Amino acid sequence: xxxxxxxxxxxxxxxxxxxxxxxxxxxxxxxxxxxxxxxxxxxxxxxxxxxxxxxxxxxxxxxxxxxxxxxxxxxxxxxxxxxxxxxxxxxxxxxxxxxxxxxxxxxxxxxxxxxxxxxxxxxxxxxxxxxxxxxxxxxxxxxxxxxxxxxxxxxxxxxxxxxxxxxxxxxxxxxxxxxxxxxxxxxxxxxxxxxxxxxxxxxxxxxxxxxxxxxxxxxxxxxxxxxxxxxxxxxxxxxxxxxxxxxxxxxxxxx
Ligand code: SF4
Numbered sequence: 001x002x003x004x005x006x007x008x009x010x011x012x013x014x015x016x017x018x019x020x021x022x023x024x025x026x027x028x029x030x031x032x033x034x035x036x037x038x039x040x041x042x043x044x045x046x047x048x049x050x051x052x053x054x055x056x057x058x059x060x061x062x063x064x065x066x067x068x069x070x071x072x073x074x075x076x077x078x079x080x081x082x083x084x085x086x087x088x089x090x091x092x093x094x095x096x097x098x099x100x101x102x103x104x105x106x107x108x109x110x111x112x113x114x115x116x117x118x119x120x121x122x123x124x125x126x127x128x129x130x131x132x133x134x135x136x137x138x139x140x141x142x143x144x145x146x147x148x149x150x151x152x153x154x155x156x157x158x159x160x161x162x163x164x165x166x167x168x169x170x171x172x173x174x175x176x177x178x179x180x181x182x183x184x185x186x187x188x189x190x191x192x193x194x195x196x197x198x199x200x201x202x203x204x205x206x207x208x209x210x211x212x213x214x215x216x217x218x219x220x221x222x223x224x225x226x227x228x229x230x231x232x233x234x235x236x237x238x239x240x241x242x243x244x245x246x247x248x249x250x251x252x253x254x255x
Pocket of ligand 1: 106107153155156157159160236237238239240241
């Protein structure tokens with residue numbers, strides 16, 4: 001059968017509800033128009049609208065992406081139990097298999113370190129959170145590292161790195177997929193700096209650093225800390241922060 005150039009082109013077909021159907025040949029479209037079974041919508045390009053609706057198969061439901069933590073283990077550096085409340089809840093919501101990690105040689109003095117550690121131990125038991133406890137108290141190493149860099153911010157970068165690097169080291173040695181830290185929840189910490197250092201040390205040890213702005217859970221953190229009657233400290237951790245919390249002039253006195 002002879003075909004013309006026009007026959008090889010396609011016409012757009014709409015049903016009576018205006019839903020787009022498979023296109024058809026120009027010839028068939030003209031036949032439908034001639035038979036009074038369709039109305040001309042546009043001549044060029046040729047678009048016709050059928051006088052009846054077509055039962056289209058339902059569109060497949062979009063498949064939701066699996067939660068980011070599905071099937072993945074994460075080692076969560078925990079600075080204190082209150083900051084661990086929302087953070088653990090959120091990571092579990094994302095389906096991570098969460099293990100806490102305690103390593104905070106910055107906390108001064110020893111009695112304060114112990115009080116925070118014991119609070120976390122009690123809370124972890126309540127929420128069924130496994131925790132890896134780093135042994136000892138490396139306060140001397142921390143102080144040696146920040147000597148000459150005592151200014152707020154400068155010493156914090158050293159403090160973040162020390163804690164996150166140990167977290168990445170342990171995570172790699174024990175086969176975790178990723179690390180993150182409860183420090184990301186605090187509005188008093190430098191979140192961008194934590195993220196940068198976290199990503200650096202994670203890459204160094206071949207694990208992922210999971211970043212999320214956990215600060216959106218700050219109010220929930222307070223609620224959960226009160227509900228579980230957790231000890232809430234009034235200073236960040238190091239001896240300098242204890243001084244700064246009590247003396248507003250202290251930061252100006254830093255070298
Ligand atoms: S203020 Fe907090 S983050 Fe900064 S060095 Fe002290 S303990 Fe570390």
